[in-house]
Amino acid sequence: MRPTRLHVQVNPASSLAEAFTEARLRAALPEAEAALSFGTTPDALEAGLAEAEVLLLAGHAPLHDLPRRAPRLRWIGYTSAGVEWLLKPALPPQVALTNASGTHIPKAAEYALLAVLMLNNQIPFFATAARTGRWAPKPAGTVAGRTALILGMGALGGAAAGALTRQGMHVIGNSHSGRPHPDVALMTRGDGFRAHLPETDVLVIALPLTPATEGLVGAAELDLLPRHAGVVNIGRGEILDAEALADRLDDGRLAGAVLDALPVEPLPPDHRLWTTPNLFVTPHCGLYDPAEYAPRCLEAFRANLLRFRAGEPLHQLVDPGRGY
Known part of the structure; x- marks a missing residue:
């Protein structure tokens, strides 16, 4: 099976940045190793979007004009539960969105x-x-x-x-x-x-x-x-x-x-x-478990990645009409 091009973008300002390191991601997603790119800068995001079929986000990133910037993109996975900011600029209809619902x-x-x-x-x-x-x-x-x-x-x-x-x-x-x-x-x-x-x-x-x-x-x-x-x-x-x-x-x-x-x-x-x-x-950290959140989140994403590659329905799928 052809590798799925996956780009992981981590916002260094995000509270999740320390949990979603490149080493941890590559260890958690062995099936994607050959086709996985990782970035924390605007340039890395642009380069990743140009080829990515799947985008995994930790923290916010500018996702305007996706049809031009990411012509092959079919799925965005977000490592938090709240996706309201992702839905403000309407995603292209062919791009599925999943979140981390249930991880908390x-x-x-x-x-x-x-x-x-x-x-x-x-x-x-x-x-x-x-x-x-x-x-x-x-x-x-x-x-x-x-x-x-x-x-x-x-x-x-x-x-x-x-x-x-x-x-x-x-x-x-x-x-x-x-x-x-x-x-x-x-x-x-x-x-x-x-x-x-x-x-x-x-x-x-x-x-x-x-x-x-x-x-x-x-x-x-x-x-x-x-x-x-x-x-x-x-x-x-x-x-x-x-x-x-x-x-x-x-x-x-x-x-x-x-x-x-x-x-x-x-x-x-x-x-x-x-x-x-x-x-x-409490400063919006009451539901975050620093030891378990990232492993639990990546385990769910890996299972979804296998479903994506097999053409099966994704779990934790967001309904844009409802906003969750």
Whole structure:
């Protein structure tokens, strides 16, 4: 079988650059060794695109005018889950796009559970009190029997649902399709989640960013939550109105929040979220496992590469119409 021309482009500024080294890639993709090119510079990208049938990306790269720059390209593999930036300039119809959906599952389950337990045990409240040296006991019970509403039941939301259900929580799910999930007591679809906000103890956002999800959780949705409720965002920052959230944490209309996805990344030092009370921020690294992410991602890509060479359907395929 003729080797498939594969170009791997790694953005040196990406947080994944250290994980996706040329040596690791060549070791993980032995079938592509003879036809694999690797680059980190704009010149290397141009040279690689000119011949590539498959492009594997770690971090952002300028992909405008692909029909001219990459006439043989048929598939782009992306080493992260969020692909919204790749879909802004419409890809040529003959170019398939896959992402790393599912690669985060083990860490997503742990982080979602951690965030919910932090909220239930008042950790953001205690962290706020600690800034001023204030001793403020606020005991809490367990999460068993409490209600979590998860927006987005893909890989991240499914992982969160499993972890929270195992702690005895009542989990309500929401997705575009409304398909049943084994770890969800009640599934809703579309706008149906709003009816359940008043009974929600913790709202978990695990959605991809699409035109339909951008700004989905705003002031009106936050005002439907009870005052004791908390918010967790492991999806994308643009889905949640962070200003509206901060207003409600400032005046006590909501009890707390844990955000791993922010409206601007990196979050500027003078942004109000850094000093918003009862808010705990992690810098969009909560779902990343530095030891396992790259091997897991490359294993999935290698399996897809074998499917591509055999003419079989690819896994982790992105639907441009849905944006994920």
